[in-house]
Amino acid sequence: xxxxxxxxxxxxxxxxxxxxxxxxxxxxxxxxxxxxxxxxxxxxxxxxxxxxxxxxxxxxxxxxxxxxxxxxxxxxxxxxxxxxxxxxxxxxxxxxxxxxxxxxxxxxxxxxxxxxxxxxxxxxxxxxxxxxxxxxxxxxxxxxxxxxxxxxxxxxxxxxxxxxxxxxxxxxxxxxxxxxxxxxxxxxxxxxxxxxxxxxxxxxxxxxxxxxxxxxxxxxxxxxxxxxxxxxxxxxxxxxxxx
Amino acid sequence: xxxxxxxxxxxxxxxxxxxxxxxxxxxxxxxxxxxxxxxxxxxxxxxxxxxxxxxxxxxxxxxxxxxxxxxxxxxxxxxxxxxxxxxxxxxxxxxxxxxxxxxxxxxxxxxxxxxxxxxxxxxxxxxxxxxxxxxxxxxxxxxxxxxxxxxxxxxxxxxxxxxxxxxxxxxxxxxxxxxxxxxxxxxxxxxxxxxxxxxxxxxxxxxxxxxxxxxxxxxxxxxxxxxxxxxxxxxxxxxxxxxxxxxxxxxxxxxxxxxxxxxxxxxxxxxxxxxxxxxxxxxxxxxxxxxxxxxxxxxxxxxxxxxxxxxxxxxxxxxxxxxxxxxxxxxxxxxxxxx
Numbered sequence: 001x002x003x004x005x006x007x008x009x010x011x012x013x014x015x016x017x018x019x020x021x022x023x024x025x026x027x028x029x030x031x032x033x034x035x036x037x038x039x040x041x042x043x044x045x046x047x048x049x050x051x052x053x054x055x056x057x058x059x060x061x062x063x064x065x066x067x068x069x070x071x072x073x074x075x076x077x078x079x080x081x082x083x084x085x086x087x088x089x090x091x092x093x094x095x096x097x098x099x100x101x102x103x104x105x106x107x108x109x110x111x112x113x114x115x116x117x118x119x120x121x122x123x124x125x126x127x128x129x130x131x132x133x134x135x136x137x138x139x140x141x142x143x144x145x146x147x148x149x150x151x152x153x154x155x156x157x158x159x160x161x162x163x164x165x166x167x168x169x170x171x172x173x174x175x176x177x178x179x180x181x182x183x184x185x186x187x188x189x190x191x192x193x194x195x196x197x198x199x200x201x202x203x204x205x206x207x208x209x210x211x212x213x214x215x216x217x218x219x220x221x222x223x224x225x226x227x228x229x230x231x232x233x234x235x236x237x238x239x240x241x242x243x
Numbered sequence: 244x245x246x247x248x249x250x251x252x253x254x255x256x257x258x259x260x261x262x263x264x265x266x267x268x269x270x271x272x273x274x275x276x277x278x279x280x281x282x283x284x285x286x287x288x289x290x291x292x293x294x295x296x297x298x299x300x301x302x303x304x305x306x307x308x309x310x311x312x313x314x315x316x317x318x319x320x321x322x323x324x325x326x327x328x329x330x331x332x333x334x335x336x337x338x339x340x341x342x343x344x345x346x347x348x349x350x351x352x353x354x355x356x357x358x359x360x361x362x363x364x365x366x367x368x369x370x371x372x373x374x375x376x377x378x379x380x381x382x383x384x385x386x387x388x389x390x391x392x393x394x395x396x397x398x399x400x401x402x403x404x405x406x407x408x409x410x411x412x413x414x415x416x417x418x419x420x421x422x423x424x425x426x427x428x429x430x431x432x433x434x435x436x437x438x439x440x441x442x443x444x445x446x447x448x449x450x451x452x453x454x455x456x457x458x459x460x461x462x463x464x465x466x467x468x469x470x471x472x473x474x475x476x477x478x479x480x481x482x483x484x485x486x487x488x489x490x491x492x493x494x495x496x497x498x499x500x501x502x503x504x505x506x507x508x509x510x511x512x513x514x515x516x517x518x519x520x521x522x523x524x525x526x527x528x529x530x531x532x533x534x535x536x537x538x539x540x541x542x543x544x545x546x547x548x549x550x551x552x553x554x555x556x557x558x559x560x561x562x563x564x565x566x567x568x569x570x571x572x573x574x575x576x577x578x579x580x581x582x
Contacts, residue, residue, distance in 0.1 A: 034263055034267045034268065034269075034439070035267075035269060035439055036267055036439055041263060041266075041267050044266070044267075044443065045262065045266065048266065048443070048447070051447070052447075052450060052454075055450075055451055055454055056454055059454065059455075059458035059462075060458065063458060063461055063462055063465075096322075100322060103339070104337075104338075104339035105339075107337060107339035107340045107341075108339050108341065108385075109385065109404070109408055110384075110385045110388050110389060110392075110400075110401070110404040111401075111404070111405065111408075113392075113401060114458060114462065115398075115401070115454075115455045115456075115458045115459045115462070116458075116459065116462040117398055117459050118463075118474065118478055119459060119462035119463040119465070119466055119469065120462055120463065120465040120466030120467075120469070121466035121467060121468040121469065121474060121477065122468065122474055122477035122478040122481065123477070124481070125481055125482070125483040125484070127483070145483055152292065153486070153542050153544060153545075154288075154289065154292045154399075154544075154545050155292050155295050155296075156542075157397065157542065157543065157545075158292070158300065158391075158395040159395075160483055160484075161394070161395045161396065161397050162306055162394060162395050165393045165394060165395070165396075168393050169307075169316060169393055172311070172315060173307060173311075173393075173394075176306065176307050176308060176311055177306055180299065180304070180305060180306050183304070184299075196481075196482060196483060198477050198480050198481060199480060200476075201476055201480075201492070201493035201494075201496060201499075202493075204480065204490050204493040205493045205494060210480060210481075210482040210485070210490065211482050215482075227304060
């Protein structure tokens, strides 16, 4: 970027000397007082506009979904909500086109995501409970997230996200967790993917604790086997660090 | 007809001048430098924590193997939303989703890269070779975030990467840095000059924050509990998030509703009211309250702090210098021996 100060630097004072008469100069545009040349400013303005459009396009695209025509009523014998492949659904054209245009740029700078913090509504947390049977006959049990096992808080939170985002990725991710635990401890594993339901203010006011056993529900259980890898390397782990 | 043309021309001219003032007026790099110190320290801490189980989260295998992520999740999509496949019918990985950890296989190399990344974040925090370390910090921050997305990422990674992106655009080491002290030790006592690129970086952080809060509010408006005024209860009653027992709120439904509605209205109006000098302090103090509350009551100290750091972009350089210069001067005196 040019660092020349074209129109902001006052000229050095000069001694007054009689000047020969010159034809009147063409009136100049008033100086902007800005250091960057107008061409640089135009170019950067264009880049800024493109960047901000890209930044907006990611959450905008995520916040818009296909819509049914107003007052849509399913034809007799058809499901109330049409299949996702149905042409009845109206796709939001602008957000999809913008996002498709900018998606690679957004991926490269890790901005291809939404900002739906606790939206549309706060919900219960997912957890993973596990049990691994080691070859020596002992059993290891645990869960994540677990405040007693994962410290500091950010490390605990990473485990919480691990369990939470299984919901996004589906069954295969849970299977990977089971296989990882089996590989780590050298024996078959079983994981329980759970949800911890939230209690209403009325239930809490009546004295029910937030971690009441009835609030945990197992969604699915999966069995894991140690992964077979070509070259097994010794794991480097910090002692006492959470699994 | 001429009058209309003159008025339109005058409007465009004034708009262009205002645009130029907004983006291209040189500003003291104090605000950007302060954000570098704080965001750099957050980047360092965030990535230091990965050391506790580096292989499990970032190695080739671990919780979510790279092969699984690249072949099933981070895949290229077609305009109709379906996966793009190669000639054999296998999904094609999205090339623009990148991370150095996709290619690193030996454990020693993984740890070597991790240690280098920590050194880079440390140098960025201290402001040593700031322009170079800012670029490297951005590359590393995105690499870590992409490897754990999806998997273990959350809002903290988004804000870390956002700040790292904009820090590398301006002279983030012009103040409060070892670079500055090195210049002083060489006898260069000239003050940090106002910078146009510092202004652009700060403006981008400010606008990005507006986008974040606006879309966060719009997403909340689609939630029944945010509209009903009960959402804050469901957030604080989440046992896994809870770091401070807030269940006493069960007996204060009106307070819960007030906090819920304030959150939504604040997020929705932030992009308008933050620009007015009278409403800006109110917006910023609510930001401190909301994010401080999330940090203290919901255990997300890192995320809460990083959002507050981003909000500091709205502090004027004069305010930042009034608060930070005495401390920075104290350090500089001890390191350079200057008085």
